Amino acid sequence: MTGSEETPSFRLAYVPGVTPTKWVRIWNERLPDIPLDLVQVPAADAFGTLRAGDADAGFVRLPVDGADLAAIPLYTETTVVVIPKDHLVAAVDEVTTEDLADDIVLHPLDDSLDWERLPGRPAIERPATTADAIELVAAGVGVLVVPQSLARLHHRKDLTYRPVSDAPVSRVALSWPQDETTDRVEDFIGIVRGRTVNSSRGRRPEPAEPKAGRTATATGGARRKPTAGKQTGDGRRRGTGAAPKGGKRGKPRRRS
Numbered sequence: 742m743t744g745s746e747e748t749p750s751f752r753l754a755y756v757p758g759v760t761p762t763k764w765v766r767i768w769n770e771r772l773p774d775i776p777l778d779l780v781q782v783p784a785a786d787a788f789g790t791l792r793a794g795d796a797d798a799g800f801v802r803l804p805v806d807g808a809d810l811a812a813i814p815l816y817t818e819t820t821v822v823v824i825p826k827d828h829l830v831a832a833v834d835e836v837t838t839e840d841l842a843d844d845i846v847l848h849p850l851d852d853s854l855d856w857e858r859l860p861g862r863p864a865i866e867r868p869a870t871t872a873d874a875i876e877l878v879a880a881g882v883g884v885l886v887v888p889q890s891l892a893r894l895h896h897r898k899d900l901t902y903r904p905v906s907d908a909p910v911s912r913v914a915l916s917w918p919q920d921e922t923t924d925r926v927e928d929f930i931g932i933v934r935g936r937t938v939n940s941s942r943g944r945r946p947e948p949a950e951p952k953a954g955r956t957a958t959a960t961g962g963a964r965r966k967p968t969a970g971k972q973t974g975d976g977r978r979r980g981t982g983a984a985p986k987g988g989k990r991g992k993p994r995r996r997s
Contacts, residue, residue: 750776751925754791754799756784756853757871758818758890759913761800767932775925783870784853791918798917798926802853802888805916812914815933818888820854820910821902823878823895830884835904845883847874853888854909860886871895 751768755761761779768777780799782790787801791810805812822841824830830840838860846861849868864883868874874885875895888911892902915933917926 750778751798751929752778752780752796753929754780754782754787754796754801756782756787756799756801758888758894759800760890764929764932768929771932771938772928783851785851788916791916794918794921797921797923798915798929801914801916803912803914804855805914809919810916811919811922812916813930813933814912814914816913818890818911818913820886820905820908821889821892822905823875823885823887823892823900823902825878825881826899826901828884830903831901833903835906837907838905841884841886841905847877847883847885849874849885853891853911854886856909860908875900 751772753761753765765777765779768775780790780796782796782799784802787799788806788810790796791799791801800815801812803812803814822830822836830836841861844861845864846859847864847868848856848859849871851870861884864877868877871885871887871891872895875897877883878885879897879899886905886908889902889904915930
């Protein structure tokens with residue numbers, strides 16, 4: 742680890758559509774003395790941001806584009822088609838790519854889906870961003886297939902979306918440079934993996950203070966409690982329950 746070279750705060754990058762609120766809240770509860778700075782980056786710039794050291798870790802979309810970056814897959818998103826509310830597809834609960842064969846399907850330059858074959862008819866030009874493509878959908882130019890989180894991010898009252906059952910899916914992961922796995926990165930890994938604060942892989946708690954008043958021997962062991970009963974002058978103990986030598990056991994006889 743390179744914990745000795747850590748920065749005063751933990752910088753967390755995230756791509757559009759990812760909501761890091763839950764993990765940030767847990768971080769602030771466990772490590773209130775270490776600020777967490779959020780850095781929103783376009784999906785295409787996420788890996789460059791990590792390599793340049795502008796963030797300690799980041800939520801990205803797979804696949805990771807190099808062996809120098811570690812990644813922990815977190816979840817898979819549903820893929821949806823964004824359409825005007827009066828589109829024919831809005832009348833059904835789910836569609837396939839074949840249902841979009843007659844539509845112009847926009848393919849922005851920042852598309853995060855790994856298509857083998859694009860559905861529908863191509864547009865004359867590719868929009869620069871997903872936000873630009875949403876504007877074209879609202880203008881009636883075409884439809885857009887994206888991860889559901891991006892459809893929610895760019896929500897408009899005049900648009901809706903439906904799941905596409907056979908489209909590629911987007912997987913979100915936590916990523917960071919392999920050679921920069923600092924103690925703070927380990928702390929955040931523990932948070933996203935759901936480890937408790939006392940986990941052996943989590944942040945180690947401060948050692949507990951010894952309890953006051955506890956007596957121990959020089960070797961660290963506790964003193965043995967003396968045997969019950971008082972000692973007589975001849976070295977014997979009374980009240981220990983031992984019968985005298987040669988005596989009989991049992992109940993005493995009642996005198997007549």
